[in-house]
Every structure is written in structure tokens, then in C-alpha cells.
Amino acid sequence: MRMVDLIEKKRDGLVLTEPEIRWMIERYVAGEIPDYQMSAFLMAVYFRGMTEEEMVAFTAAMAESGARVDLSEVPGVKVDKHSTGGVGDTVTLVLVPLMGAAGYVVAKLSGRALGHTGGTIDKFESIPGVRTDLSPREIIDQAKRIGVVIAEHTQDVAPADKLLYELRDVTGTVPSLPLIVGSVLSKKIAGGADLIVLDVKCGDGAFMHTLDEARELAEALVRVGNKLGKRFSALVTAMDQPLGRMAGNALEVKQAIEVLRGRGPEDLREVTLALGTELLLLAGEERDEAAARERLERLLDGGAAWGKFVELVAAQGGDIRCVEDPGKLPRAREVVEVRAPRSGYVRRLSARAIGVAAGLLGAGREVKGQDVDPAAGVELLAKVGDAVEEGGPLARLHLGGRARPEEARRLVAEAFEIGDDPPERGKLVLARVR
Amino acid sequence: MRMVDLIEKKRDGLVLTEPEIRWMIERYVAGEIPDYQMSAFLMAVYFRGMTEEEMVAFTAAMAESGARVDLSEVPGVKVDKHSTGGVGDTVTLVLVPLMGAAGYVVAKLSGRALGHTGGTIDKFESIPGVRTDLSPREIIDQAKRIGVVIAEHTQDVAPADKLLYELRDVTGTVPSLPLIVGSVLSKKIAGGADLIVLDVKCGDGAFMHTLDEARELAEALVRVGNKLGKRFSALVTAMDQPLGRMAGNALEVKQAIEVLRGRGPEDLREVTLALGTELLLLAGEERDEAAARERLERLLDGGAAWGKFVELVAAQGGDIRCVEDPGKLPRAREVVEVRAPRSGYVRRLSARAIGVAAGLLGAGREVKGQDVDPAAGVELLAKVGDAVEEGGPLARLHLGGRARPEEARRLVAEAFEIGDDPPERGKLVLARVR
Numbered sequence: 038m039r040m041v042d043l044i045e046k047k048r049d050g051l052v053l054t055e056p057e058i059r060w061m062i063e064r065y066v067a068g069e070i071p072d073y074q075m076s077a078f079l080m081a082v083y084f085r086g087m088t089e090e091e092m093v094a095f096t097a098a099m100a101e102s103g104a105r106v107d108l109s110e111v112p113g114v115k116v117d118k119h120s121t122g123g124v125g126d127t128v129t130l131v132l133v134p135l136m137g138a139a140g141y142v143v144a145k146l147s148g149r150a151l152g153h154t155g156g157t158i159d160k161f162e163s164i165p166g167v168r169t170d171l172s173p174r175e176i177i178d179q180a181k182r183i184g185v186v187i188a189e190h191t192q193d194v195a196p197a198d199k200l201l202y203e204l205r206d207v208t209g210t211v212p213s214l215p216l217i218v219g220s221v222l223s224k225k226i227a228g229g230a231d232l233i234v235l236d237v238k239c240g241d242g243a244f245m246h247t248l249d250e251a252r253e254l255a256e257a258l259v260r261v262g263n264k265l266g267k268r269f270s271a272l273v274t275a276m277d278q279p280l281g282r283m284a285g286n287a288l289e290v291k292q293a294i295e296v297l298r299g300r301g302p303e304d305l306r307e308v309t310l311a312l313g314t315e316l317l318l319l320a321g322e323e324r325d326e327a328a329a330r331e332r333l334e335r336l337l338d339g340g341a342a343w344g345k346f347v348e349l350v351a352a353q354g355g356d357i358r359c360v361e362d363p364g365k366l367p368r369a370r371e372v373v374e375v376r377a378p379r380s381g382y383v384r385r386l387s388a389r390a391i392g393v394a395a396g397l398l399g400a401g402r403e404v405k406g407q408d409v410d411p412a413a414g415v416e417l418l419a420k421v422g423d424a425v426e427e428g429g430p431l432a433r434l435h436l437g438g439r440a441r442p443e444e445a446r447r448l449v450a451e452a453f454e455i456g457d458d459p460p461e462r463g464k465l466v467l468a469r470v471r
Numbered sequence: 472m473r474m475v476d477l478i479e480k481k482r483d484g485l486v487l488t489e490p491e492i493r494w495m496i497e498r499y500v501a502g503e504i505p506d507y508q509m510s511a512f513l514m515a516v517y518f519r520g521m522t523e524e525e526m527v528a529f530t531a532a533m534a535e536s537g538a539r540v541d542l543s544e545v546p547g548v549k550v551d552k553h554s555t556g557g558v559g560d561t562v563t564l565v566l567v568p569l570m571g572a573a574g575y576v577v578a579k580l581s582g583r584a585l586g587h588t589g590g591t592i593d594k595f596e597s598i599p600g601v602r603t604d605l606s607p608r609e610i611i612d613q614a615k616r617i618g619v620v621i622a623e624h625t626q627d628v629a630p631a632d633k634l635l636y637e638l639r640d641v642t643g644t645v646p647s648l649p650l651i652v653g654s655v656l657s658k659k660i661a662g663g664a665d666l667i668v669l670d671v672k673c674g675d676g677a678f679m680h681t682l683d684e685a686r687e688l689a690e691a692l693v694r695v696g697n698k699l700g701k702r703f704s705a706l707v708t709a710m711d712q713p714l715g716r717m718a719g720n721a722l723e724v725k726q727a728i729e730v731l732r733g734r735g736p737e738d739l740r741e742v743t744l745a746l747g748t749e750l751l752l753l754a755g756e757e758r759d760e761a762a763a764r765e766r767l768e769r770l771l772d773g774g775a776a777w778g779k780f781v782e783l784v785a786a787q788g789g790d791i792r793c794v795e796d797p798g799k800l801p802r803a804r805e806v807v808e809v810r811a812p813r814s815g816y817v818r819r820l821s822a823r824a825i826g827v828a829a830g831l832l833g834a835g836r837e838v839k840g841q842d843v844d845p846a847a848g849v850e851l852l853a854k855v856g857d858a859v860e861e862g863g864p865l866a867r868l869h870l871g872g873r874a875r876p877e878e879a880r881r882l883v884a885e886a887f888e889i890g891d892d893p894p895e896r897g898k899l900v901l902a903r904v905r
Binding site for chain 1: 474475478479482505506507508509510511513514515517518638640641642643644
């Protein structure tokens with residue numbers, strides 16, 4: 038087999054066989070296929086796509102390219118979630134303890150911030166003392182003990198995905214449905230959970246800008262995932278404006294804590310409950326959606342989820358005084374307000390712009406390996422539908438050490454579109470794929 | 472400027488600016504843009520194409536990526552030709568001395584065999600003693616002295632083309648019109664000639680399989696070339712069956728000598744005269760095609776072209792006894808006949824299969840840098856339209872040192888399609904683009 042022949046086959050719109058795809062991924066991970074051939078292949082995939090059978094083979098080969106997470110010695114039903122990435126998306130920090138409180142095992146492997154989207158690991162680590170570089174043994178022991186874990190993705194799980202993602206990032210081949218499917222699912226297939234809910238974000242702050250694109254991705258993820266021996270469900274949720282009112286690390290932890298205490302922004306609570314409901318239905322333990330939702334609401338409002346979160350923070354070395362009193366979380370040296378240029382209603386609020394601004398303030402990374410500032414970020418004082426007055430506050434910029442406040446301020450100001458009339462209220466959950 | 476942005480621009484069907492294209496080629500030749508980004512770009516070009524303005528900028532940037540051939544101190548009108556590559560295509564060995572005999576300067580830079588097509592340098596070097604690795608000084612001096620030179624392409628002319636061609640070869644991005652245009656023209660623009668005729672081959676032995684594709688390529692080459700300050704003309708010529716009756720190195724030299732002595736295969740003579748006529752018309756020195764052609768026929772049939780060829784061989788160190796008596800050229804250790812499986816007429820004769828077979832016999836290369844066998848190749852005893860008898864000879868295989876005669880014999884036998892009726896006579900010159 039020669040890689041150039043596989044490139045030409047894909048270029049010409051033909052279908053690759055399972056052995057061809059497996060050979061390609063194995064040889065690539067072994068360093069025997071050079072990046073310059075793989076990137077030409079990826080661009081051909083961008084234009085030609087993949088059949089469902091090709092996606093299944095591609096995902097399986099990536100999942101088998103390294104170690105598998107083995108939770109077999111942990112009793113109980115293991116569940117997991119994955120978001121395709123958004124701004125203010127703190128769902129994981131709420132959903133993991135919520136599902137733990139419901140009696141499920143959640144050993145969540147997460148990533149760090151890259152581009153305009155945040156990363157759960159950076160957020161969780163903004164709690165002083167929290168450790169996320171857990172060994173497989175530590176993950177298993179903690180899952181056995183308290184049912185919930187949030188650890189950093191290790192490179193030995195689905196290493197093909199790491200290599201391919203880095204290559205895609207610099208070769209214009211990120212926004213390709215089959216490549217996204219392979220990337221998202223390979224880590225889940227190699228992961229330890231049996232039931233997985235996917236949150237496909239849709240809107241200007243997400244990869245998928247239109248509902249059609251997002252629904253197509255959600256359907257492909259669920260179809261391909263279910264063929265690989267695990268059970269998947271997906272929601273398409275709105276990412277036109279940020280979720281909640283915070284974009285940053287400690288800022289988002291603060292907000293997650295609010296939701297875990299039965300308060301907090303309605304949209305963040307809503308998306309969390311919707312995803313949790315999907316998991317309960319996948320598990321088949323509730324008779325219908327309403328019952329599943331009610332159970333989760335009780336766990337949130339009754340304090341069980343909050344209790345599980347405190348256990349989680351403590352288990353990973355975090356200072357629980359900082360979560361019991363979020364005022365003790367890292368705070369910015371300076372806070373600057375962005376004011377409304379006119380009175381009216383917020384008609385749009387660009388999630389992407391807010392995400393980029395939070396990054397410029399220090400919450401994100403410009404290059405890999407850079408430290409993030411736990412205190413930096415954007416706090417939104419108005420969201421879509423809110424009435425604002427000329428000169429009144431729209432947002433607060435929490436300045437980090439290497440902040441570029443002028444650029445961030447301009448971006449945040451431009452992110453708000455203010456008009457005379459209130460906009461129609463948009464839906465949060467746009468589609469459901471089971 | 473970032474390469475990933477240019478890749479995405481092309482991927483999305485947008486038009487790159489001249490400074491963007493220039494930046495990309497300069498940085499690539501400087502080794503600052505990695506192959507894995509360039510190959511993704513090339514694949515995006517495969518799918519999206521280039522506008523004429525992009526092709527002009529791309530070709531110019533490649534032409535300016537290295538040294539230019541400077542023939543300014545050589546008096547006279549400098550002409551050149553280029554073929555997109557075929558089987559049995561010995562035209563250069565006839566056309567160079569013919570144009571020299573007509574009083575033009577031809578300092579032809581050529582390449583070696585690769586794939587199923589031969590290379591002029593390998594053919595010319597099959598004449599014992601011939602040297603083709605001439606320095607710029609030697610090329611100029613010889614052009615001044617006798618008007619004609621055949622030298623090997625040096626890597627310092629259009630180095631971008633060499634780098635890109637090697638990358639395209641292993642990434643499935645060879646058959647792309649704008650990339651072929653840039654490759655062909657950049658070397659001509661950086662070359663020393665003012666008037667250039669292009670021979671775009673069409674058929675199963677060429678890159679372009681259909682007349683529409685070949686005509687489109689010829690038109691792009693002439694339009695883009697003329698915008699870059701030189702005068703181009705192009706013919707589309709048939710490459711369904713090999714040109715002439717030989718595919719090999721010394722074998723093709725022998726055949727070129729026949730044509731130079733006023734004999735030889737009609738089709739090889741015809742294509743040579745047609746290309747030469749185009750050059751005379753480009754030069755504007757003949758009132759019409761008929762007059763131009765007549766002049767070239769006189770030079771061929773009267774021995775002037777032959778005399779110039781002997782001068783050329785002698786000037787480059789060749790043993791002229793071998794061209795005066797081609798029986799002294801390298802000869803195969805063994806010759807094997809391929810016989811007709813039935814009586815009838817040759818309806819088709821695959822140029823590609825004959826080219827591959829000649830390579831297997833030792834006339835070509837399987838990997839770069841390999842030596843070719845000067846004596847090896849295929850001699851055709853029947854061509855399309857010829858009547859053959861069952862058991863009668865179709866071809867002779869001239870076996871080289873590392874020949875794989877069984878594979879070659881099968882290929883040659885299968886290359887012939889024999890039917891009951893003679894086929895319609897096809898045209899040799901399929902289109903003319905000025």
C-alpha cells in the first residue's frame with residue numbers, strides 16, 4: 038500500500054476500505070507517513086467527505102491508536118459528555134457532580150483552552166490547589182471512592198487524534214465533518230464511559246454556524262458512535278451569545294458554583310439539565326423526560342450536586358474554602374467597565390468576540406503551552422433581550438497580567454448590537470439526536 | 472501573513488493576491504513554510520483552481536525563485552520548445568538542430584526520464600561521449616559558436632518548481648491545470664528564449680487524456696505565458712499511440728537520425744515540422760504556414776539539419792562515428808519478439824503501456840537517481856492502422872541489464888488491440904493555440 042494512492046483515491050471521490058484507513062492511521066502514528074502526505078489527504082477529505090463506513094473505520098483506527106481508559110473495576114454505570122466548544126460553556130463543572138449525585142460514575146477527561154474557547158482543565162485549576170494530571174490509577178481509585186473525576190487528557194489515549202488535530206490546525210482542515218467526527222468520537226470510544234451525551238454547539242461562537250450544519254454533525258456523531266459499541270445521544274445547543282454571564286477561568290467556576298447552589302444563569306442551568314436528562318434517558322432508568330428532569334432538578338436544588346462538587350474539589354487537592362466562599366477565588370488586579378453607547382435592547386451579542394476578548398485579557402492562550410491567568414475574563418452585565426441605557430454598564434473586563442485591555446474593550450463593545458426593539462427569544466436546545 | 476490563512480482562502484474559493492502568492496513561494500523556497508502546509512495548499516488548488524491572474528503571479532514567483540538563464544550575449548533570435556511528455560517523443564533531438572540550421576539559437580535545457588515518459592537528456596547521453604552537465608558559461612559559448620545546445624536542467628533555475636514538483640509527485644497533486652501551468656512556464660520564463668512553442672500531448676500516454684482538457688491547458692499556457700513578457704504558441708498533439716516506432720534511449724536517437732536524414736517515421740517528422748512551423752511564424756519571418764513549412768522541409772531533406780546535429784554531438788563530446796553509423800550505438804544483449812495473437816488490423820496501441828514496458832526493460836527509472844540502460848526499449852513493428860498476421864511480429868523488446876522481460880512482454884502484447892477492420896485515421900495535430 039502507498040499513501041499517495043490513498044490520497045488520489047480520496048481526491049477522486051472513491052471510497053477507502055477499512056484496511057486502507059487502518060493502515061494509514063497506524064503508519065502515520067508510527068511516523069512512517071509524513072505530515073505532508075497526511076495534510077494533502079486531509080484537504081482531499083475536506084472536499085470529498087467520507088461515507089459513514091469510512092467515518093466508522095477512521096474513528097475506530099484513531100481510537101485504537103493508543104491506550105484505552107479501563108474503568109472496568111469501577112462498579113456502576115459510567116457516563117460522559119463532550120461539547121464541541123463554546124464561550125462561557127461551564128456545563129462540565131456542573132454536570133459532572135450532578136451526574137455523580139445521581140449515582141453515576143463520571144471520569145471526565147478534558148482539555149485546555151485553545152483559540153477563542155475555554156478549557157475545563159484551565160477552569161478547574163483556577164481553584165487553588167486543584168490537581169488534574171492524574172494517573173490512570175488515581176482516576177480509577179477516585180472514581181471508585183466518590184464517583185466523579187475531572188482529569189487532563191493524557192496523550193496516550195487516541196494519540197492519532199492529537200497528531201491529526203495539530204496538523205489540521207495549521208493546514209486549514211479543521212472544519213471538516215468527518216474529521217471532527219473522528220476527533221470527537223475517537224477519544225470517547227477509547228474512553229471509559231458506556232453512555233455519552235454530546236453537546237454540539239451552533240452559532241457564531243462555534244465551529245458550526247448554521248443549524249443545518251450542526252444537526253448534520255450531531256447526526257453523524259450519534260450514528261457513527263453507536264456503530265462503535267457505545268450509546269450516544271446529542272443535543273444541538275445555541276452558541277450565538279455566550280452561555281451564562283462569564284468567560285474566563287475563576288469567573289466561570291464562580292458561575293458554576295451559583296448553578297450548583299440552585300441559583301445562577303438560567304441558560305447555563307437549562308443546558309446542563311437538558312444534557313443530564315439525555316444521559317438519564319440513555320441509561321433507561323427514568324420513564325420519560327419529565328421524570329428525568331425532575332430528578333436532576335431535585336439534586337441541584339436540594340444541594341446533593343453541590344455536595345458532590347465539594348467532594349470532587351477536595352479529592353483533587355482543591356481548597357474548599359475557595360468554593361464555599363468564591364470571593365476567595367483568584368481576582369483580577371483591575372476591573373474595567375464597558376458602557377452602552379446608546380439606550381435600547383441588546384439584539385445580538387457575539388460569543389466569538391467575547392471569547393476572543395477573554396483570551397486577550399489573559400484567560401486564553403495565544404500559543405500552546407502558555408499559562409492562562411485564572412482571574413482574567415469578561416463578565417457580562419447584559420445579554421440578548423436585556424434593556425440597556427446609554428452610559429450604563431454592558432460588561433466588566435477582568436484584567437490579567439498580560440492583558441491587552443484596549444483591544445479587548447473594542448471587541449466587547451462591538452460584540453453588542455443594540456436596537457430599538459427587544460429581539461425574539463431564541464431557543465437554547467435547537468435539536469435532539471438520539 | 473500566515474500560510475494557514477492563505478490555505479483557508481484558497482480552500483474557500485477566494486482569490487489570492489499577487490503579494491500573497493509571491494510571499495508564499497519565497498518563504499517556501501527559503502524553507503520557512505513546511506511541506507505539510509504547502510501540500511494542503513496544493514490540494515486546495517487541485518479542487519479550487521486558480522484565476523488567470525493567480526496563475527500569472529504563481530508562475531512569475533516560481534520563475535523568480537532562482538537564477539535566470541541569460542543568453543543576452545548570444546546574438547540572434549532564441550527559440551525553445553517544451554513537451555508535456557509522451558512516449559517515443561524524440562522531437563527535441565530533431566527540432567533543435569533543425570531550428571539551428573534555420574539560423575535560430577536553441578539552448579535547450581531538458582530533463583531525464585521519470586514515470587512512463589522518456590527524457591531528452593537520457594536519450595542524448597546514449598550517444599557515447601556526450602556530456603550534458605554544462606555550466607552556464609559553456610552553454611553560452613556553445614550557443615555563440617554553433618547556435619545549438621542540449622544541456623541538463625540545473626537546479627538553480629526555478630528551484631521552486633523542482634521543490635513543488637517533488638512534493639506534488641507524492642501528494643496526489645500532479646494533475647492540476649494551474650500547477651502544471653506554473654511548472655511548465657516558470658522554467659521557460661526563467662529560461663533564455665524569447666519565442667517558445669509548447670507541445671501539449673493528449674491521449675492515454677499523456678497527462679491530459681481528453682482533447683478538451685488538453686486544449687484548456689494549451690490555452691492557459693499561452694495566455695499566461697504571453698502575459699509574462701515572452702511569446703508562446705502551443706499545439707495539442709496526439710499521444711494515444713507512441714510517436715514513431717521506438718521507445719528507449721539509443722533506439723530513439725537512431726530514429727531521430729533517420730528523420731534528420733530525411734527518412735524515418737512520418738508522424739515524428741510531421742510533429743517536428745508542425746512545431747518548427749509555429750516557431751517560424753512566432754518569429755514573424757515567414758509570410759505563412761506553407762512557406763515556413765517548405766523552408767523546414769528543405770533544411771531536413773537537404774541535409775542542413777543533419778549537419779547541425781553532427782556539429783551538436785561533436786560539440787558536446789559525442790562520438791560522431793556512432794551517429795554516422797547508428798549500428799555503433801549501444802545495442803541490447805538480447806532482443807525478443809512479441810507476436811500477434813491473431814490476424815487483423817491494429818486498432819489501438821497504448822502509448823502508456825509501451826512507455827511502462829520500455830521502463831521495465833531498463834530504459835526508465837523506478838526510483839530517482841537510478842541509471843538508465845541506453846540500449847533498452849521497445850521497437851514497434853506495427854502501429855495503428857497496420858495489417859498484421861497471426862504469429863507475425865508486433866514489436867521487439869530490447870532487453871537491458873536489469874530487464875523484467877516477462878512483465879514487459881505481457882504489457883506490450885496487451886497494448887495492441889487487433890480487430891477485423893482498419894480504424895479511421897486519427898489526426899496528429901489536434902489543436903493550435905496562438
